[in-house]
Amino acid sequence: MKKIILTGDRPTGKLHIGHYVGSLRRRVELQNAGDYDAMYVMIADAQALTDNADHPEKVRQNIIQVALDYLSCGLDPNKITIFIQSLVPQLTELSFYYMNLVTVSRLQRNPTVKSEIQMRDFEASIPVGFFTYPISQAADITAFHATAVPAGEDQKPMLEQTNEIVRKFNATYGETLTEAQILLPENQACLRLPGTDGKAKMSKSLGNCIYLSDSPEEVRQKVMNMFTDPTHLKVSDPGHIEGNTVFTYLDAFCKDEHFAQFCPDYQNLDEMKAHYQRGGLGDVKVKKFLNQVIQSELEPIRRRRAKYEADIPFVLDVLKAGSEKAAKVAQQTLDEVRAAMKLNYFDTDEFAKEQLALFSKS
Ligand code: ATP
Ligand code: MG
Numbered sequence: 001m002k003k004i005i006l007t008g009d010r011p012t013g014k015l016h017i018g019h020y021v022g023s024l025r026r027r028v029e030l031q032n033a034g035d036y037d038a039m040y041v042m043i044a045d046a047q048a049l050t051d052n053a054d055h056p057e058k059v060r061q062n063i064i065q066v067a068l069d070y071l072s073c074g075l076d077p078n079k080i081t082i083f084i085q086s087l088v089p090q091l092t093e094l095s096f097y098y099m100n101l102v103t104v105s106r107l108q109r110n111p112t113v114k115s116e117i118q119m120r121d122f123e124a125s126i127p128v129g130f131f132t133y134p135i136s137q138a139a140d141i142t143a144f145h146a147t148a149v150p151a152g153e154d155q156k157p158m159l160e161q162t163n164e165i166v167r168k169f170n171a172t173y174g175e176t177l178t179e180a181q182i183l184l185p186e187n188q189a190c191l192r193l194p195g196t197d198g199k200a201k202m203s204k205s206l207g208n209c210i211y212l213s214d215s216p217e218e219v220r221q222k223v224m225n226m227f228t229d230p231t232h233l234k235v236s237d238p239g240h241i242e243g244n245t246v247f248t249y250l251d252a253f254c255k256d257e258h259f260a261q262f263c264p265d266y267q268n269l270d271e272m273k274a275h276y277q278r279g280g281l282g283d284v285k286v287k288k289f290l291n292q293v294i295q296s297e298l299e300p301i302r303r304r305r306a307k308y309e310a311d312i313p314f315v316l317d318v319l320k321a322g323s324e325k326a327a328k329v330a331q332q333t334l335d336e337v338r339a340a341m342k343l344n345y346f347d348t349d350e351f352a353k354e355q356l357a358l359f360s361k362s
Pocket of ligand 1: 008009010011012018019021022023150151152153154155190191192193194201202203204205206
């Protein structure tokens with residue numbers, strides 16, 4: 001079986017370091033390892049509209065921002081296909097057929113959708129499009145026969161839903177669609193990076209993000225204002241690591257080399273953590289170190305971003321060509337799906353023969 005990767009992001013804002021550790025970094029590694037047959041990266045504008053119907057301008061403006069974030073992180077359009085979801089209308093048709101295979105109560109049980117509904121205060125006025133977006137994600141994934149989806153932990157229920165649809169479809173209409181596996185980050189801290197405010201998830205919608213495109217000064221300020229251990233008042237107090245966002249970020253970003261480079265008092269993160277827990281290590285010193293670690297990770301990303309910002313026509317070409325290619329691939333799957341569902345009336349002469357036979361008898 002071919003190894004095919006699909007992932008994406010909603011153009012609801014610029015991408016942040018949660019996206020980076022949760023999915024983007026892995027995508028670049030997978031791309032460069034070359035151990036796959038095809039890789040598709042989607043800017044999910046149609047999905048972004050499911051909770052931004054009144055803000056089409058926001059979605060439109062962020063298309064290019066997300067594309068710039070991709071290219072600056074090292075995604076390479078010569079190796080992979082980057083496309084815009086709404087330019088692949090085949091995905092909408094697939095969603096429409098898949099809707100028949102999912103119950104309302106199954107969607108209501110989806111824990112990610114549940115918490116997102118709460119977060120957005122939708123309660124009684126959930127847009128149907130938003131409620132059903134797990135089905136549209138199933139269309140995105142299956143349209144490319146994806147076998148792997150590198151994503152953060154919040155996407156797990158979406159992959160479960162997708163695979164249920166695949167199994168139901170194949171059982172009903174014959175073997176057509178392919179099941180996919182989520183590729184979660186191996187590092188626990190990256191599964192769901194918390195926000196700078198200590199909230200459960202860094203998220204564009206919560207405004208608690210460090211963006212990949214933030215200036216060095218913006219990053220420094222955000223790091224220095226970060227949530228730590230509220231019981232660690234004096235430097236000499238013993239501090240807590242659990243739930244301490246600064247240490248979670250260090251878990252996500254820091255390598256032993258960073259200590260040699262920026263903080264030679266310690267050999268590695270375990271030593272620094274032990275000192276903090278004993279007492280005698282102040283938050284400011286840890287934050288200054290974290291700032292240097294994040295800056296060193298963001299530096300090459302910033303440099304590439306500046307290069308692509310100076311060549312927007314290139315970025316637009318990447319999106320246009322990628323979307324055309326993605327539409328061709330999705331059309332093939334749609335043809336297979338329509339054939340399996342017996343909707344391919346005029347693709348062969350079978351339907352005409354059946355009808356003729358039926359009516360000639362009478
Ligand atoms: P929104 O608030 O608009 O939903 P978001 O910040 O949640 O935006 P998405 O575009 O929904 O971002 O998510 C894109 C990808 O990034 C998904 O694979 C998701 O799992 C991953 N991701 C997003 N936030 C984080 C995070 N804080 N930690 C790890 N992965 C994340
Ligand atoms: Mg999200």
